[in-house]
Amino acid sequence: MDCLSSRNACIPSRGGVQLAGKNAAQALRNRTELDTLLQALGLQGHTCTESLVTVSGHVLVCTLTREAAQSWAPAHDTLGLQLRVQETWAGLDEPQALEREILIALLASPIGFGYPGVEALLSQVRVRRNIALAARKTALAFKTEAAERPEAYWRYDEGNGFLLHPGRPLIEALVCATQPEATGKLYDFSCYRATEYVILLGIAQEAARHHPRLLDELQSCNEQNAIRSGQFHDVFLVEYGSMEAPLPARYYVPGDRLWFRNPDERSSDVMGYEGSWVIYMGGGLFSNFWRRDRPFTLESKCLEVYHWRDGVVTDAAGELQMDEARVEACVQRTQAQPQALRQVLQRMMRMRDAKGVYADGGCIDSTREYPRGVAAGACELVLPPLPGALEASQPRAVPPVAAVAGACP
Known part of the structure; x- marks a missing residue:
């Protein structure tokens, strides 16, 4: 599944990051890789993940918890995100901090951003980082x-x-x-x-x-x-x-x-x-x-x-x-x-x-x-x-x- 198909398969009203898989095995692989990523970034306790079955396949929906959303991006306001989560920036260089900000902003989205897997998500984060730095x-x-x-x-x-x-x-x-x-x-x-x-x-x-x-x-x-x-x-x-x-x-x-x-x-x-x-x-x-x-x-x-x-x-x-x-x-x-x-x-x-x-x-x-x-x-x-x-x-x-x-x- 490519990025276009995954975007078409996502559920806009659920918001956040959505990983689309054609079958249960792919959905399980997406879940495992996403959990690993969130844990590595210290975000697992600030997110909630839900598996849904749709006509397009299996969709993994990951968003900020209600508490994290209210604290970090109230009413989807991401302009102050960097200041509100500055404790998660400790020890990060500029590109790494920017990647963290991008991912949290995606998780705080009022619409769904669809990807076929974690690598496609990380690729998008890197491209956005490159653009912002340039x-x-x-x-x-x-x-x-x-x-x-x-x-x-x-x-x-x-x-x-x-x-x-x-x-x-x-x-x-x-x-x-x-x-x-x-x-x-x-x-x-x-x-x-x-x-x-x-x-x-x-x-x-x-x-x-x-x-x-x-x-x-x-x-x-x-x-x-x-x-x-x-x-x-x-x-x-x-x-x-x-x-x-x-x-x-x-x-x-x-x-x-x-x-x-x-x-x-x-x-x-x-x-x-x-x-x-x-x-x-x-x-x-x-x-x-x-x-x-x-x-x-x-x-x-x-x-x-x-x-x-x-x-x-x-x-x-x-x-x-x-x-x-x-x-x-x-x-x-x-x-x-x-x-x-x-x-x-x-x-x-x-x-x-x-x-x-x-x-x-x-x-x-x-x-x-x-x-x-x-x-x-x-x-x-x-x-x-x-x-x-x-x-x-x-x-x-x-x-x-x-x-x-x-x-x-």
Whole structure:
């Protein structure tokens, strides 16, 4: 059973981590491996596990106990999770502590995260860890309409976007494009495209250690075809939550990609300010690719997006532009006025309106996105055929390219 089948077999209303097996023997193996994992992490006394038989097979549902959930993630609020369980971080290095936070956040989920086994679960945790750590290191030049990459690794193709030079290592190329320590330079590209690079980097790092064949496929793909925008979403990501059943406003798992929507119609017409794509990095912090030393909290991100309405100016050509200095001044002024700050946050921490609607909604999206499963033997990631490949030898459909708000080169 692969990750996709396991996700389809899970019971969303039960929440937590769910391991799906085709038969009783597989369910027993999943139970044994899960108990071993929880015991090793010191979480067994804080979780409850239930075996269920469904039309799809045997499902093992593991969630936090009621006491642990109320203490660590009240009302599914995971933004303070790291502080609330800091005693379990003793002696752990940063990657290990982040993995622990990810697993607890998954166990605290209001919906079910399905996996075919513990190894697939651990693979997902590692990918999320890689993404969160890479997001912490990512920094870009602040030009929302620009498109630039390290020339030693990337070339621009008018039809296919930025492609890898043949033979140049994908992981190294992604690091050089996003982490200035590697080259001594900040490169210009949008925050949306940066989230794609960070996610692809996290997947490639996992593949390098645990699924080398997938890394080879990613390498070949990026040498010939840049998967981006809507197609990137369809190929690499799973979206969870919906407008009809929104996720809790304070529920996030490290490694999630999400969108803060600009609810102001006029300022949303400025290129790059329709909203803001970020990565949740854990510890209550969201990525700030322009100023990585100043990551956002949920409150500070909402406040910034709110004051975009105050930063709109018209240039000499009559085009709308954003005056970031003015936005910053407005943010500081509101932060110094507790009543005004409460009013802004009350307005912005509502679920966003539907596409094209600017009414009473805030900037919080109802959904999040995370990478598809890439564990060897259970991989659900299907890359589109490379240019020139015979369709007969590639019996898989190319995911459709959809329009994505805020997507630039």
